[in-house]
Amino acid sequence: MSSNGSFGPARAADWSNVRERLRASGLRWTPQRRTLIEVLSRTNGHVTGAELVERCREVDPGTIPSTVYRTLDVMEDLGLLSHSHGADGREEFHVQPVAAHGHLHCTSCGTTWEILADEAAAVVDSMQRSRGFAVDLSHLSIAGQCAGCSAKPAG
Numbered sequence: 001m002s003s004n005g006s007f008g009p010a011r012a013a014d015w016s017n018v019r020e021r022l023r024a025s026g027l028r029w030t031p032q033r034r035t036l037i038e039v040l041s042r043t044n045g046h047v048t049g050a051e052l053v054e055r056c057r058e059v060d061p062g063t064i065p066s067t068v069y070r071t072l073d074v075m076e077d078l079g080l081l082s083h084s085h086g087a088d089g090r091e092e093f094h095v096q097p098v099a100a101h102g103h104l105h106c107t108s109c110g111t112t113w114e115i116l117a118d119e120a121a122a123v124v125d126s127m128q129r130s131r132g133f134a135v136d137l138s139h140l141s142i143a144g145q146c147a148g149c150s151a152k153p154a155g
């Protein structure tokens with residue numbers, strides 16, 4: 001992720017050079033890392049670490065969760081994914097994000113929507129102006145009720 005919180009366009013080629021990028025960072029190319037990279041390269045959108053561990057275990061039953069989580073940290077450093085937190089506080093990973101974004105979570109129906117930078121601009125700019133606070137959009141999560149749920153009569 002760049003310093004302004006945005007990501008470059010995700011490309012399939014990003015996965016093809018992960019091995020070299022890991023080695024350039026002084027990290028080994030292990031069978032478990034290879035399995036996780038294989039799983040991540042077929043994943044798009046949001047996924048939890050636990051879901052990734054299970055997907056890796058489908059390929060390699062010996063997958064160790066701590067290795068998956070450490071490798072996820074490295075993949076985030078390489079810009080291939082980002083992490084955020086859902087309304088319930090659960091950490092989620094967004095694989096190959098094209099742009100930093102926040103999330104809206106309906107506490108009634110559980111639906112989640114992405115908040116793009118242009119939609120969040122008023123809130124982000126207001127926090128910067130009034131408090132001098134630079135918001136990390138990728139960690140912005142707003143819980144509330146969607147239009148459909150708030151229109152339902154209380155019952």
